[in-house]
Amino acid sequence: MPDDESSALDTTRRSIRCRYCGQRNQIRDGEDVEARCGRCRLLLSAEPHKKFAALNKDQYVHPADRRALAALRAIPGIDTALKKLLEVTGESAIRVIFTASAVKVTPKQCPDLYAKLQIACTTLGVDMPELFVQQSPIPNAFTGGVKRPVIVLYSALLERLTDEEVLAVVSHEVGHIHAEHVLYLTAARLIELAANAAIIAAPLAMLVKQLMSLTMRYALLAWARRAELSCDRAALLVTQDQHVVGRTMMKLAGGTFASKVDYELFLEQGRDFQKNYDEKALDRFWADIITAGLSHPFPVWRVSEVLKWVESGEYQTLMNLPESGAA
Numbered sequence: 001m002p003d004d005e006s007s008a009l010d011t012t013r014r015s016i017r018c019r020y021c022g023q024r025n026q027i028r029d030g031e032d033v034e035a036r037c038g039r040c041r042l043l044l045s046a047e048p049h050k051k052f053a054a055l056n057k058d059q060y061v062h063p064a065d066r067r068a069l070a071a072l073r074a075i076p077g078i079d080t081a082l083k084k085l086l087e088v089t090g091e092s093a094i095r096v097i098f099t100a101s102a103v104k105v106t107p108k109q110c111p112d113l114y115a116k117l118q119i120a121c122t123t124l125g126v127d128m129p130e131l132f133v134q135q136s137p138i139p140n141a142f143t144g145g146v147k148r149p150v151i152v153l154y155s156a157l158l159e160r161l162t163d164e165e166v167l168a169v170v171s172h173e174v175g176h177i178h179a180e181h182v183l184y185l186t187a188a189r190l191i192e193l194a195a196n197a198a199i200i201a202a203p204l205a206m207l208v209k210q211l212m213s214l215t216m217r218y219a220l221l222a223w224a225r226r227a228e229l230s231c232d233r234a235a236l237l238v239t240q241d242q243h244v245v246g247r248t249m250m251k252l253a254g255g256t257f258a259s260k261v262d263y264e265l266f267l268e269q270g271r272d273f274q275k276n277y278d279e280k281a282l283d284r285f286w287a288d289i290i291t292a293g294l295s296h297p298f299p300v301w302r303v304s305e306v307l308k309w310v311e312s313g314e315y316q317t318l319m320n321l322p323e324s325g326a327a
């Protein structure tokens, strides 16, 4: 507390640099607790935010992702089949499928979302992809593309998340790019699209059946579910708060009703889930996820996996890595 009256004017307003995006913000003294950055809208704080100098995907990729990817790559002819599928559907067709009627996010259009994308990219060390917001009642997001990745966020997701939770989702998607998932993930999304949207996707469905065997399709979807676990870790590496990731999952599980859901009890549910599942039944569990047509594994399972990773100490090891030069 300053006791010099003459400095009163200087102490009522002061400048604080946003730890996420670097923007300088003028705040009133005592406002620190709730003040948000004028650019990225994330909470201002004196705590540091780590940016990774040279993060390697092998440093955080989930073992289930790694194993499923190895199994996928071991299928004879898989790469040729995928190459053909993506060649025929083409980058431009994929962009049309993924971005029809969506709003493109730029430094001027939804600037706070653009800032969050920049934060995720600079933290993980990824080139900026294109980002779109699409009207949809389904709270989801995805990343696709062949040469140039595109991230799409559905409006229902944005409407129910806080700014910190939106950062978690954007970072999860940027994680797909960092972990080099995009090509396989796009193929997985095309297969899902072919299976779900019967009329529009009829030619696509035929193509998928022609080019890819049932084994290939199954292995691809099996891998795609497990890939989500790696990207939840990427989301944690950017938000640097496990509970931001946890609350995001809770909202994915509970929807708008999540405001009435107790977060601590949700965590407990996640821990119980982890304790009770039978390792031997794991394959059956993943198979059920695919049969149920879920694009992402259950949020409760995902939050328990994130907590487990934190408890293993691996997350802290990465956080202790040297920084990329200037803070």
Ligand SMILES: [Zn+2]
Residues within 6 Å of the ligand: 018, 019, 020, 021, 022, 023, 037, 038, 039, 040, 041, 042
């Ligand atoms: Zn900021």
Ligand SMILES: [Zn+2]
Residues within 6 Å of the ligand: 172, 173, 176, 228, 231
């Ligand atoms: Zn994902």
